[in-house]
Amino acid sequence: MPTRVWQDEAVRSALADWDFGQVSRMVRQLVPLRQEDVAALTGLSQSYLSMLECGDRRLTDVSRVVQFLTGLGTPPDLVRLPLPGISPLPDAAPACTAASGQPSAPEPVTPTAPDPTLPWTADRMLTALRLAHVADNTADWLPTDANGPVSATAMSDAAGTDTPRPASGIALNSMIQRWDAEQAEPLRRATAGTRVSHELCGHLQGTLDELRVMDKGSGSGAVADLARAHLALVVRVLERSTYDEVTGRRLTAVAADTATQAGWFAFDAGRPDAARAYMLAGLRAAHAAADDRLGAGALSYLAIHGYSSGDPRDAVRAAEAGRRRIARLDAPHLSATLLTRQARGHAAAGEGEAARRALGEASELCARGRGEDDPHWLYWMNEGEIHGQSGSAHLALGNTARAVESFGHAIQAERAGERRTHGLFLSRAAQAHARAGDLDAACAAGDEAVSIAETVQSARLREHLRDLSADLRRGGPSRRSGMGARVLAERIAALAS
Secondary structure, three states: OOHHHHHHHHHHHHHOOOOHHHHHHHHHHHHHOHHHHHHHHHHOOOOHHHHHHHHOOOOHHHHHHHHHHHHHHOOHOOOOOOOOOOOOOOOOOOOEEOOOOOOOOOOOOOOOOOOOOOOOOOHHHHHHHHHHHHHHHOOOOOOOOOOOOOHHHHHHHHOOOOOOOOHHHHHHHHHHHHHHHOOOOOOEEEOOOOEOOOHHHHHHHHHHHHHHHHHHHHHHHHHHHHHHHHHHHHHHHHOEEEEEEHHHHHHHHHHHHHHHHHHHHHHOOOHHHHHHHHHHHHHHHHHHHOOOHHHHHHHHHHHHHHHHHOOOHHHHHHHHHHHHHOOOOOOOOHHHHHHHHHHHHHHOOOOHHHHHHHHHHHHHHHHHOOOOOEEEOOOOOHHHHHHHHHHHHHHHOOOOOOOHHHHHHHHEEEEEOHHHHHEEEEEHHHHHHHHHHHHHHHHHHHHHHEEEHHOOOHHHHHHHHHHHHHHHOOOOOOOHHHHHHHHHHHHHHHHHH
């Protein structure tokens, strides 16, 4: 919207009164726009907007209010609620131009992700990044029930609204196919904005790398909001600055890395829908940056999402796609990472032989050491990681003895500063002991895991501990181990409160 729209006193007054019918009518008159145009921007139907402007309907549902205001690009300081997403800037130039230098019309922010079957333009990439931000902020508005926050999908189903949703498994396949097939659009901007320097790109990447260090020691709860703010800054630089093609690729690579990491932080913080939206946006940005390693990294995190919160076949498909794309690179640790996540997908689907085969290949690749093309952000791949992922796969397959053995090796491995990962392996080892009937060993490992969870902000670690508590209840403890199990269950319950 032009700046003059939001400077109009009547528009400001209508916003202050939450008279969104009046807002719609005045915005259309000032620009001008048709009702169909506002419907396309906001995702509300034309018939609904007509009733809204006539006063026959009132817009009161928070998710629809957010949808309406975000679609119009309303400045957050004009409304009495924190608008989610990265609002389009007033009179912003088109986000990026193709190599021809001809600007393309900026796409409106809509409440659904860009169709993956459409050409992967720079504008659609930026739209996906904004919508991921919207999906994460929407989580802040979710109501709670006895089981905790209600998911965005469940709330949308109940209210009949169009809140941003993560892509389905079918859409993930489309994303992977387009990532493989699309040619990256050259990026460059020639506007009146400040020219981006290589030093600025380095500083933006350095900030993200510091957030990684904070995350591995303190958990995502300490950094998720910082990553979200950092992504907003990077996208703003992309939208408002001047850069050549080389700098544009580098800046977009920072956006891809930031979106993927924000997705990981959101996942560890217990927001899987927002996590998936970030990761899919990261895949688009990695494609725009022509960086196969970042794309494979986004797919590796989507694989975790698949075997943990969705369809384990998605995990296998995502990991296999990442491996195909980096096959020509000397990146054994990145390949091993993808293989461990493929193995976890196979294990979750009950495919034991395929899981063991993938783990064996991952172990061989890890033993080769880092390759010339292994990315700097891949710090966690070592023998201990292989053992830990093997333990989780064996646990999913019901091979408790093998799981206990693998977790034992993983726990003994040196993991400097990675307290959350150490806690996760301890909690899974405790589950393996409990399922094997050794509750004394389960309590010993579980107590240590709880001590870590009390100092690390990780919803995922707490979830594993709740799973452990359920396994302890299903066991047949002796009097001695039964007392330890009750004490451990009380500590786990205290974490939730």
